[in-house]
Amino acid sequence: MRTLIRRALVGAIVATLVGCAAPGSPVVSAAPTAPVARTEIVWLGQSAFKITAPGGKVIVTDPWLRTNPLTPANYKQLDAFGRIDVLLVSHGHFDHIADAPALAQQYNVPIRAPGDLNQTLTTLGVLPANLLPRMNKGGTIEPAPGIKVTAVHAEHSSVYVWRNPASNKDETHPGGEAVGWLIELENGFRVYHAGDTAAFGDMRLIGERIKPDLALVPIGGNFTMDPAEAAWAVKELLRPKAVIPMHYGANPLARGTAQQFVDAMGPSQIRVIVAVPGQPIPF
Numbered sequence: 001m002r003t004l005i006r007r008a009l010v011g012a013i014v015a016t017l018v019g020c021a022a023p024g025s026p027v028v029s030a031a032p033t034a035p036v037a038r039t040e041i042v043w044l045g046q047s048a049f050k051i052t053a054p055g056g057k058v059i060v061t062d063p064w065l066r067t068n069p070l071t072p073a074n075y076k077q078l079d080a081f082g083r084i085d086v087l088l089v090s091h092g093h094f095d096h097i098a099d100a101p102a103l104a105q106q107y108n109v110p111i112r113a114p115g116d117l118n119q120t121l122t123t124l125g126v127l128p129a130n131l132l133p134r135m136n137k138g139g140t141i142e143p144a145p146g147i148k149v150t151a152v153h154a155e156h157s158s159v160y161v162w163r164n165p166a167s168n169k170d171e172t173h174p175g176g177e178a179v180g181w182l183i184e185l186e187n188g189f190r191v192y193h194a195g196d197t198a199a200f201g202d203m204r205l206i207g208e209r210i211k212p213d214l215a216l217v218p219i220g221g222n223f224t225m226d227p228a229e230a231a232w233a234v235k236e237l238l239r240p241k242a243v244i245p246m247h248y249g250a251n252p253l254a255r256g257t258a259q260q261f262v263d264a265m266g267p268s269q270i271r272v273i274v275a276v277p278g279q280p281i282p283f
């Protein structure tokens with residue numbers, strides 16, 4: 001323990017001396033030589049992310065993996081995650097929930113989702129009830145020690161389409177209300193995962209009250225914000241320190257591109273990161 005602290009201190013001093021720490025970022029996290037754990041974000045296509053907290057806990061969002069054209073091959077093997085401590089699903093549409101039940105079973109981790117979506121999954125017998133706890137917007141839960149999660153508004157819809165094994169026909173069931181997520185890691189790093197959403201005025205409250213370090217925002221259009229709408233919401237309402245566009249490139253109707261989003265952001269204090277699926281982004 002003492003060694004770890006000493007390493008962190010040495011790293012902090014080195015970072016200060018070489019001046020490589022970005023303004024406003026924690027100096028220790030920018031240390032070039034010290035083996036100090038950092039937050040790591042991996043985009044897996046659409047709205048699926050693997051977020052590894054500094055202490056090693058793994059948060060997975062909206063896992064559509066095995067049939068997602070953007071998901072790297074290794075992550076189509078669900079055991080690639082090694083561990084999952086928090087599993088978040090923003091709403092019941094297939095491209096957000098598809099592989100969540102399989103991951104919940106494999107890693108014995110509950111699905112955190114709109115309570116009425118989990119109620120539907122419980123009623124249909126998709127998973128045992130202990131993997132489908134109820135929650136709703138407002139209030140903050142701590143699904144793993146040090147990881148705080150809050151469901152917030154999203155301007156979207158939600159149903160769950162289920163293939164009835166008796167009839168072999170699809171049925172459409174209530175999916176609760178779509179949500180976005182505020183995720184706070186044990187070091188205070190705050191991520192806003194917007195889920196699927198149009199821009200809405202209360203994004204300003206999220207920006208003012210939560211001050212996200214990182215916002216993950218949909219830009220594809222047709223089902224969600226398009227690049228121009230998303231850039232406006234990020235600059236005028238959310239004002240995060242950094243933003244990663246998501247929910248594009250996987251559905252022919254969602255035509256927005258990362259380049260259009262970058263262009264719409266223009267010159268800005270906000271760091272725009274275009275994620276490459278499977279490539280870890282350190283923070």
Ligand SMILES: [Zn+2]
Pocket residue numbers: 091093156157196223
């Ligand atoms: Zn959706």
